[in-house]
Each structure stands twice: as C-alpha cells, then as structure tokens.
Amino acid sequence: MPLSLTEESYLNVSLSQRPPCRPDGRNHLQFRPIDAAAGILPTTNGSARIRLDDGGECIVGVKAEVIAVSRGSEVISVEVDCDIVGLPANSPLQNLLCATLETAIKNSLPLRLLRITNKYRYKIFVDGIILDHVSHPLTLFSMTTYLALLDTRLPRLAPDSAGRDNDDKDDIGIPQFSSDWDDADRLCQNWSPPLVQLGIIVGKNVFVDATGEEAEVSDGGLLTVWHDGRVVGLRVVKTRDSSKQVFSVSSISNAVEVLANASRDIEKALKGIITY
Amino acid sequence: MPRDLTPSTIENTFVLKALTERIRLDSRSFNQLRDLDISFSSTEYGVVDVKLGRTRVIARISAEITQPYADRPYDGLFIIATEISPMAAPTFEAGRKSEDELVISRIVEKSIRRSGALDTESLCIISGEKCWAVRADVHFLDHDGGLMDAACIAVSAGLLHFRRPDITIEGVGSRREVIVHPITERVPVPLAVLHVPVCVTFSFFDVRRASSAISGRTRNDEAKDVDDDDVEEEDDSSVAVLVDATLQEELLRHGYMSVTANTNREICQIQKGGDMPVDVGVLLSCSEAAIMVAEKVTKLINKRLKEDGARRNVGNLLVEARAENDR
Amino acid sequence: MASRLEIFSPEGLRIDGRRWNEVRHFRCAINTHPVSSDGSAIIEQGNTKVICNVIGPVEPTLRSRVVPDRVSISVKVVIAPFSTIDRRKRSQNDSRMQEMCSSIQHVFEDAVIAHLFPRSQIDVNLYVVAQDGGVMQACINATTLALIDAGVPMYDYVCACTAGMLDREVLLDLNRIEESDMPFLTMATIGSKRKVALLQLEMKVQFDRLEPMMAASMSGCHHIRDLMDNEVRKHGKSRLERGSL
Numbered sequence: 001m002p003l004s005l006t007e008e009s010y011l012n013v014s015l016s017q018r019p020p021c022r023p024d025g026r027n028h029l030q031f032r033p034i035d036a037a038a039g040i041l042p043t044t045n046g047s048a049r050i051r052l053d054d055g056g057e058c059i060v061g062v063k064a065e066v067i068a069v070s071r072g073s074e075v076i077s078v079e080v081d082c083d084i085v086g087l088p089a090n091s092p093l094q095n096l097l098c099a100t101l102e103t104a105i106k107n108s109l110p111l112r113l114l115r116i117t118n119k120y121r122y123k124i125f126v127d128g129i130i131l132d133h134v135s136h137p138l139t140l141f142s143m144t145t146y147l148a149l150l151d152t153r154l155p156r157l158a159p160d161s162a163g164r165d166n167d168d169k170d171d172i173g174i175p176q177f178s179s180d181w182d183d184a185d186r187l188c189q190n191w192s193p194p195l196v197q198l199g200i201i202v203g204k205n206v207f208v209d210a211t212g213e214e215a216e217v218s219d220g221g222l223l224t225v226w227h228d229g230r231v232v233g234l235r236v237v238k239t240r241d242s243s244k245q246v247f248s249v250s251s252i253s254n255a256v257e258v259l260a261n262a263s264r265d266i267e268k269a270l271k272g273i274i275t276y
Numbered sequence: 277m278p279r280d281l282t283p284s285t286i287e288n289t290f291v292l293k294a295l296t297e298r299i300r301l302d303s304r305s306f307n308q309l310r311d312l313d314i315s316f317s318s319t320e321y322g323v324v325d326v327k328l329g330r331t332r333v334i335a336r337i338s339a340e341i342t343q344p345y346a347d348r349p350y351d352g353l354f355i356i357a358t359e360i361s362p363m364a365a366p367t368f369e370a371g372r373k374s375e376d377e378l379v380i381s382r383i384v385e386k387s388i389r390r391s392g393a394l395d396t397e398s399l400c401i402i403s404g405e406k407c408w409a410v411r412a413d414v415h416f417l418d419h420d421g422g423l424m425d426a427a428c429i430a431v432s433a434g435l436l437h438f439r440r441p442d443i444t445i446e447g448v449g450s451r452r453e454v455i456v457h458p459i460t461e462r463v464p465v466p467l468a469v470l471h472v473p474v475c476v477t478f479s480f481f482d483v484r485r486a487s488s489a490i491s492g493r494t495r496n497d498e499a500k501d502v503d504d505d506d507v508e509e510e511d512d513s514s515v516a517v518l519v520d521a522t523l524q525e526e527l528l529r530h531g532y533m534s535v536t537a538n539t540n541r542e543i544c545q546i547q548k549g550g551d552m553p554v555d556v557g558v559l560l561s562c563s564e565a566a567i568m569v570a571e572k573v574t575k576l577i578n579k580r581l582k583e584d585g586a587r588r589n590v591g592n593l594l595v596e597a598r599a600e601n602d603r
Numbered sequence: 604m605a606s607r608l609e610i611f612s613p614e615g616l617r618i619d620g621r622r623w624n625e626v627r628h629f630r631c632a633i634n635t636h637p638v639s640s641d642g643s644a645i646i647e648q649g650n651t652k653v654i655c656n657v658i659g660p661v662e663p664t665l666r667s668r669v670v671p672d673r674v675s676i677s678v679k680v681v682i683a684p685f686s687t688i689d690r691r692k693r694s695q696n697d698s699r700m701q702e703m704c705s706s707i708q709h710v711f712e713d714a715v716i717a718h719l720f721p722r723s724q725i726d727v728n729l730y731v732v733a734q735d736g737g738v739m740q741a742c743i744n745a746t747t748l749a750l751i752d753a754g755v756p757m758y759d760y761v762c763a764c765t766a767g768m769l770d771r772e773v774l775l776d777l778n779r780i781e782e783s784d785m786p787f788l789t790m791a792t793i794g795s796k797r798k799v800a801l802l803q804l805e806m807k808v809q810f811d812r813l814e815p816m817m818a819a820s821m822s823g824c825h826h827i828r829d830l831m832d833n834e835v836r837k838h839g840k841s842r843l844e845r846g847s848l
Contacts, residue, residue: 041733055640531713548802
C-alpha cells in the first residue's frame with residue numbers, strides 16, 4: 001500500500017529532524033530483533049536462516065563443488081544466486097543482490113582457501129531464497145550469507161592422498177576426501193566473509209535496518225561492503241523510484257561511519273552464533 | 277484470451293440426472309469405448325490417423341541421425357511433441373501452454389517414453405557419436421474428449437508402423453562412416469518396440485452430488501452430507517465411472533484418472549488428479565479395466581497393421597527384395 | 604553408485620535401517636512463520652524438508668482469478684538449488700514442476716470447503732529446502748498443515764505417502780536412492796477412510812503388484828495423518844494455554 005502524501009511528508013519530517021524520530025522509536029543505529037540459525041540443512045556445506053521482525057526471511061545454502069582448473073589459474077570461482085519470491089527471475093533487485101555479494105566475496109576470498117590440489121579447486125555456490133521481504137532485502141541476504149559462510153565446512157583430503165599433494169605433481173587423480181565430516185575444515189577459520197550493509201539517507205541523517213516505509217521517504221540509499229574491520233566498498237542504491245540520490249560529501253562520510261559501526265556490531269553478533 | 281468452455285447449468289443437471297439412471301447421452305454403456313478407427317498413410321511409414329468417436333489425432337513419426345547426449349552415449353533420442361493448436365478446439369491458444377495441454381503432454385510422455393516402449397539403446401549407431409533421433413509429432417485435429425487416449429494410441433501405432441532407412445557402417449576407428457540407404461534401395465527397418473502402451477481415461481462422477489443438485493438442495497447441505505459420510509461407510513455406487521468420456525462429459529466430470537496399460541498386464545503410468553476423492557477399490561478395478569481395453573486396442577492396432585502390410589506387399593515385392601534371396 | 608548398495612537386505616532391512624513398512628523420521632511444526640503469512644508449516648520427512656506458507660483467503664489480485672462460486676487456489680513450488688546432493692538450478696517453467704503445482708492445486712481445491720469463500724484466492728507457497736525423495740508427498744503434507752494453521756476449513760486432513768515395489772517386496776516411504784531404483788507411486792488420501800485424492804505412478808509395474816503397493820501407501824498416509832493430527836492438537840492446546848486464541 002503506497003503512503004499518502006500526508007503520511008509521506010510526516011515521516012520525512014520526523015526522520016530528517018535532529019535528533020531524528022523513527023516511527024518505532026529506535027535510534028538510527030538500532031536493528032530490529034532478528035532470529036538467526038545456522039547449520040539447518042544437512043545437505044549443504046553450510047547454511048543459515050535469518051528472520052526479521054517484520055516477517056522478512058531468507059535461507060541461504062552454500063555448496064562446494066570440485067572443479068578442475070588449469071595450472072596457475074587465479075580465478076576465484078564463486079557464484080551467488082538468489083530467488084526472491086514474488087519477483088520474476090533476473091529482476092533488477094535480484095541482480096543487485098547477487099552482483100553485490102558475488103563481487104564482495106570474490107574480492108575478499110583468498111585463493112588458497114579453495115585450493116585442493118594443483119589441478120583441483122573448490123567452486124563455491126551461494127544460493128539464497130528470500131521467502132518474504134517487506135523492507136529492502138540486501139542487508140538480510142548479506143547477513144544470512146555471512147552466517148552461512150561462517151557455517152561452511154569443506155572436507156579435508158583423505159590422509160593417504162594428502163601426502164602426495166606436497167609432491168607438487170600435476171598427475172594427481174581425482175582427489176579423495178576424508179569421510180569424517182566432523183574433521184572438515186571451516187572455510188572461515190582464518191578468513192571473515194564480507195558483510196554488506198544498506199543504510200538510507202534522509203536529509204542529514206542515516207538509518208540502518210530501515211523499514212519499508214522509511215525507505216519509501218528516503219533520499220536514497222548507500223551500501224557499504226565491510227571486510228576485515230574496514231569498509232572496502234561503497235555504492236549508491238536507489239531505494240525508491242523517485243529518489244534524488246544527491247548527497248553532500250559530509251552526509252556520505254557520515255553514512256559510511258554509521259554503517260561501519262553497525263557492521264562491526266552485526267559481525268560480532270553473528271560470530272557469536274557459531275561456536276567452533 | 278479465449279475462455280474455457282463452461283457448460284450451462286441445464287446441461288450439467290441433465291447429463292448428471294441421466295447418469296444417475298445409468299444412461300449416457302450417446303447411449304453407450306459406462307465401460308464402452310467409442311468407435312475407434314486407426315488408419316495408416318498409404319505413402320509414408322509412421323503416419324497414423326486415429327479417430328476416437330469425433331476426436332481425431334494424427335501422429336507422424338520421423339527419424340534423423342544426430343549426436344547422442346554426452347552423458348548417455350549408448351542411447352538414441354526419442355522426442356514426443358504434443359502441441360495443441362487452436363485447430364483442435366478454440367480454447368487452445370497457439371504458443372501458450374494451457375494446463376490441459378501440460379497434463380496431456382506429460383501423460384503421453386510418461387506412458388510411452390518413460391515406460392520404455394521404444395528401446396532407445398537400439399537407436400545407437402556409433403556410441404557417443406551418432407544415433408537416431410526418433411521424433412513423434414502429434415497433431416490434434418478435432419477435440420471431442422479423450423485427447424490423451426487418442427494421442428497415446430496414435431503414437432504407439434505409429435512406432436509400430438514406422439520404418440527407418442537401413443544403414444551400414446564402413447571403415448574402422450575414427451574414420452567410420454555411416455551410409456544411409458534410401459528406402460527405395462533397401463528394405464527399411466522397423467523400430468524396436470518393446471511393448472504397446474495404451475492409455476485409458478476414466479471419468480468419475482459423484483452421483484450423489486448430482487442428485488442433490490437436482491433436488492435443489494444448496495451446497496451447504498452438501499457440506500453436511502460429507503460430514504455424515506464419515507459415520508456411514510460409503511458404497512461404490514455413489515461414484516459413476518465412465519470410460520472414454522466425450523468433451524461434454526469431460527467438462528462436467530468431478531474427477532478423472534488415466535491409466536496406461538499394456539497386454540503384458542503391466543501398468544505403465546497412473547495419474548489421478550487431485551479432484552474428487554475416490555475409494556481405492558474403484559481405482560483398482562479401473563486399472564484392471566484398463567488392461568482389458570489395452571488388449572482390445574492392441575488387437576485392433578495389430579489387425580490394421582496386418583491389413584496395411586498386405587496392401588503394401590502387392591505382388592510380393594517385399595519377399596523378392598529380401599536379402600537372403602538368390603541374386 | 605546405487606547398485607553397490609543393498610536396497611533391501613535378506614534380513615529385511617533397508618539402507619537406512621528401516622523395515623519395509625516403516626515411514627521415515629517425521630517431524631512437523633505449524634505456525635512457524637506467523638508474521639509473513641496467514642498459515643505456515645515446516646515438514647521434515649527423513650532428509651526431505653519443505654516449508655509452506657499460505658496467504659489467504661484474500662481478495663484476488665487479478666480479475667481473471669475470480670471464480671464466482673468458490674475459492675481459487677494457486678500453488679507455487681520453489682526448489683532450492685542447494686536442496687539436492689549436486690547443486691542444480693531448476694527453472695520455474697519446468698514441465699515437471701508445473702505438473703506438480705497443478706496436481707497439488709487440484710488436490711486442495713477439492714479438499715477445502717471451497718464454496719465458503721467465493722470470489723477469493725488462497726496462495727500456497729512451497730519451498731523445498733532439502734530433498735531426499737518424496738518431495739511431492741512432503742509438499743502435500745506441508746500444505747495441509749499450513750492450511751489448517753491458516754484456519755481454512757477443510758473436509759479432512761490430506762495426507763500423502765509413497766510406496767515402491769522392489770521385485771516382490773513393498774517398501775513404504777522411499778528415500779532418494781530407493782526412489783531411483785524401483786517403480787513407486789505417490790498416493791494422497793483424504794481423511795482416515797479409503798478415499799484417494801491423488802494417485803501417481805510413473806514407472807511400469809505388474810498389475811498384481813499394484814494392490815499391495817496401494818495398501819501400503821494407504822496405511823502410510825493414515826499413519827502420517829495421526830502424526831500430523833497430534834501436532835495440530837498439541838499446537839492448539841499450547842495456544843489455548845497461552846490464551847492467544
């Protein structure tokens with residue numbers, strides 16, 4: 001249901017006040033409660049589900065496939081795909097979600113984590129289903145992906161074939177894996193996945209975890225890619241059809257700072273869910 | 277968008293009332309098939325014209341040489357194309373798959389392809405390189421119910437009738453070549469048909485629903501009736517089971533089940549859609565009836581094939597053309 | 604790979620250790636997504652896991668979906684690419700999937716008391732997040748529970764179960780390996796009587812074997828009905844205690 005003109009201007013005014021006033025009484029850095037679980041799907045290498053307070057829900061499954069690569073290839077094979085229920089395939093929203101996450105993971109994932117032998121490497125598939133979304137699903141999808149990647153385990157090579165790996169031979173056949181799942185390596189033992197955070201900008205204020213209505217009156221959105229304790233990527237996102245997307249430099253730097261703080265908190269919270 | 281046909285209420289009550297008195301509008305008995313006529317093209321192999329009452333379907337089988345799928349190097353290809361054009365009935369739209377069409381194509385696919393009626397391994401020429409691709413094109417010319425039954429019979433008969441050109445392989449190793457002999461040169465080869473699946477559709481009518489409609493009771497009473505059902509065990513007589521429904525009956529029926537059977541007493545496929553719930557016993561007896569129909573239809577197909585063979589074999593040309601004859 | 608495994612051992616045990624007439628571990632929960640839908644359920648049958656969301660009855664979004672005397676049900680099935688052992692992306696327009704959706708739709712159009720909601724629609728969304736055989740049956744069972752949770756009046760529970768035939772042995776509730784190795788049928792019953800709403804058999808089987816298969820799957824359906832009924836009653840009771848009805 002679209003907002004009426006009166007509602008829109010009321011919301012806009014209250015959000016652009018200093019200090020701002022959000023309809024649900026949160027402060028600009030505050031998230032609504034989320035319900036998160038990891039390791040829910042035994043058929044995947046890693047999986048997670050996050051549900052928001054407004055009913056938005058996302059399930060992500062991570063699968064790893066063994067692929068043969070030519071020697072010296074530096075390509076990191078990651079594929080991110082998501083299915084947004086209610087939207088047709090290849091909708092702009094889906095493309096934004098997949099492309100953002102895919103680039104973010106590709107840019108931060110070290111090649112050595114995917115290496116099996118000289119000839120074989122893992123290819124990582126991240127597939128998400130967004131069961132329902134009321135607000136912009138980008139943060140939701142990113143958080144779920146983050147959690148699923150944290151949960152991801154890749155099987156180790158079987159002990160007898162692992163030795164040969166060091167010989168640096170090219171003629172090693174198809175790798176044999178250890179069948180002990182408990183012994184598998186965590187993908188994120190020494191790596192922390194990127195986290196994408198979307199904030200909306202209204203006047204001089206920035207808000208995280210915006211509701212659908214809040215996004216509807218915003219000037220535009222800004223996404224940040226957070227990896228390893230710093231912001232590594234930035235992009236302006238359209239949050240509504242008529243958004244102006246013209247921001248002052250100060251509001252962007254302010255937004256980056258706010259989103260970085262939020263990302264730090266979320267990362268900490270999500271890491272707390274998984275116990276190694 | 278052409279709308280689906282919806283029969284009038286008067287038509288509805290009339291047909292149902294008649295059924296409660298065990299009368300069908302075309303005076304058939306409940307388990308009687310319409311007149312089935314199968315004829316083959318006199319010029320081409322694998323072209324079959326099936327008339328089931330006023331329903332008419334033509335199937336055309338063709339074969340060409342292609343490359344097999346990489347994951348199945350020993351299997352030939354077998355494709356059944358069942359596209360329903362507006363020629364059959366104005367409710368079908370060209371290029372847009374309606375739900376009926378989907379069901380029909382899936383059932384024909386399951387009946388014939390998945391049941392292994394055609395031995396696809398026999399279509400292999402050189403493994404991984406060349407194989408026959410057999411294609412069955414089904415054209416629906418007139419729609420008076422029972423499209424899938426007619427399509428299934430047509431494809432089955434077509435496969436039996438079809439002859440592919442003979443081939444020889446020359447050379448060895450990677451330099452093998454396939455020579456196709458035109459049918460005017462060598463006697464063409466029949467396909468390896470393992471069994472003849474025949475699809476039979478049964479239509480279910482809830483006679484009680486009919487009687488309540490006639491007595492003018494509302495649907496709310498009906499809902500109460502169903503509650504009562506749980507108490508008293510129902511007998512099968514509340515369901516009228518019709519074989520080979522006409523279009524009118526198809527539009528009015530409350531549920532259906534199509535069963536594909538063959539003469540080896542095998543059931544190749546059962547599809548009972550989710551409509552009207554029916555007692556298991558009824559479903560079992562339908563399956564058994566399907567086998568009898570299959571036997572009857574197979575007999576007719578064989579008879580027609582024989583007649584066609586005799587017609588083609590004028591002057592015993594085929595016998596003369598046999599390879600084992602003295603040259 | 605399947606040929607190396609013994610599908611049914613001489614001692615009468617299957618690969619996962621069940622006897623012929625045992626259903627897989629069955630777990631279900633209703634009202635799992637109270638915010639985003641009117642009715643919801645999660646079903647786990649062995650390693651097959653399906654989530655169902657029901658929205659409605661509501662006013663139809665499209666004029667073409669208005670049926671003057673009854674409710675129209677539309678079913679959408681989403682199969683997650685990660686649900687199978689090997690990742691596989693399935694398109695929505697796959698004819699198998701479309702057939703599955705329309706079968707489920709027809710089952711429930713006759714199972715809910717449709718004339719109580721004329722000119723309205725019910726949307727059923729099914730998400731298959733893990734599959735290990737019996738996707739169709741899990742979808743039907745999940746839809747039943749979600750419709751009950753949504754408060755849509757139905758004549759009775761619709762329960763589905765598969766049964767297969769290996770040589771002369773009937774096996775109930777097949778997993779994926781068993782499914783790929785033998786002819787099997789999916790049956791959905793309505794209520795605890797012998798009423799069959801849906802019956803699908805996709806592979807060739809001797810006619811004499813049909814009856815034992817149908818008998819087995821019917822008993823499986825009734826068993827699942829009891830399990831689902833327990834869950835619904837348990838849920839109802841706990842809600843009553845919380846006073847949130």
